[in-house]
Amino acid sequence: MSQARRQARRQELIGCHDCGNGVSFSAVACPHCGSTEPAGPVVQSRRELRRLRIEATNDRRLIIVTAVCTGLGAAYGAVMGGGGAASxxxxxxxxxxxxxIGVPAAFVINISRSLFD
Incomplete structure (x- = not known):
């Protein structure tokens, strides 16, 4: 094997985050220690973390608004029903x-809040 080929082969390998041995960058797991993250843990930027927090907040808001609208609708139907099975x-x-009604309402709330944040 030529010197250039050996050097190219060496550049394909990275040091495993856990054991330090050489492992292919595209490997799913380290062949030496079995680590499933040989390149190391994923580090997210502040911008990405902020985006993930906003998405989690939007998801919670969607569930809460939908549950409140469903509860109000059910309460209204129970009160306005004719009694018994009709209620x-x-x-x-x-x-x-x-x-x-709650799902689109929560969507509008989430969109309008993201415009002002």
Whole structure:
């Protein structure tokens, strides 16, 4: 093997984060120690961490707004129903309508909040 070829082969290898032995950059695991992250843990930038926090907040807000709208719809249906089984069916129907309204409402809230942040 020529010197240039050996040097190119050596450049393909990185030092395993856990054991320090050479491992291919594209390897799924280190063949020496079995580490599943031979290149080391992923380090995220501040911008990426902020984006992930915003997405998590938006997800929570979506669930909360949808649950509140569903609960209000179900309560309204139960109160306005004719009593007995009719109240249960009205609660289910209005609860579903509340959920259908809650998802787009949460979406609009999330979009409008991201415009002002």
């Amino acid at each position: 249960w069916w009205a609660a289910l129907g209005y609860g579903f309508v509340g959920a259908v």
